Amino acid sequence: MSRKNTDSLKWDVQKSIFGRDDLIPLWVADMDFPVAQPVIDALKKRAEHPFYGYTQAGSSVRDAVVERMEKKFQWEIDPEWVVFTPGVVPALHVAVRSLTHPGDEIVLQEPAYHPFFPVVRNSGCHIASNPLKLVNGRYEMDYSDLESKFQSRKERSHGQGRAKAIIFCNPHNPVGRLWKQDEIIKMGETVIGNGGIVISDEIHCEIVFKGRKHVSFATISPEFQENSIICMSPSKTFNLAGLEVSSIIIPNKKLRNGFLNAMDGIVPQPNLFGYIALEAAYREGDDWLEQVLEYLEGNLEFLTRYFERKIPRIDIIETEGTYLAWLDCRKLGMNNESLRTFMRDVAKVAVEDGYIFGKSGSGFVRMNFALPRSILEDGLKRIEDAVLKL
Ligand SMILES: Cc1ncc(COP(=O)(O)O)c(C=O)c1O
Known part of the structure; x- marks a missing residue:
């Protein structure tokens, strides 16, 4: 089913962003798959009740989140800990504002999801960069650098760094790492041991591969x-980005009240249809999700093999989670501008330029592989032909 003429950011707004509309869209992070039928049914049913006034999340919506956390992550939470927001990015902004004073520092692990940068800057804070290290084709965290970013906070009298918190991303967009328990523990002990708070963006947590x-x-x-x-x-997980709903879980009452205060008068409740979709997806969407994950894993295998066999001048970094592939194009020997032009005007694919994720993203591109395999294959063939022409 075509997404064209639906005001889709990926399909219909592409021309104003990339300057042309003949590109295969492999960029913004949503999926080119229709959503689960139980979600559609629940939305239709609610739409038929002709009152769309102010709405609060009822206990059944909260319980759906509580049950999801228990089922998927064996995390027992109290319904009161959940704060609903119309998106994770505004919630990150609220979280940063609730934890900082202007001039404080927030740690980002670059390459980092690009909206994290304005989240920090628009809160009046500075970015303390703790770049990930690429070791033998795999990204790792640099714990001693991280420690230094938070330690300097203790020595505030020296006027150096004042890191208050880290925005941690797991699974990591764009590099695709699903952080292991021992890595999470080391990172958490470093931050919390030095008086910092971890803001953990786990939006991709259910898109993970290979068991x-x-x-x-x-x-x-x-x-x-x-x-x-x-x-x-x-x-x-359920391809509902346009419905704008997210659940921010804050067990610590003081942090939660700080977050609610920072939100007051600025960030509204989610749209009522967001709540309906969340509950239906969490309660009845798992058969659909199982199929989607199997398909995505097939796409990932397909594109990994494609790059290995046919486009060896581009290395694919292993994707453990997210439906986003992080492609190392440095062997093509192009600068940021020429790689951008190459992908857009020669290969005719719309991918995300790596440099928007921070300096260490230069020479990389991010490619969304949540789409029908035939279109993915077409996109890969375009890249292959363009590389052959070099
Ligand atoms: C890591 C990460 N956080 C947040 C978002 C966006 O969240 P929202 O649309 O709920 O603001 C995305 C979307 O791609 C993402 O990858």
């Missing part, structure tokens, strides 16, 4: 739970 399992930050220990803000949402 891997997502470990939610707060499930590690009561101390981690008390010192974190966990951002969850059905939007990536």
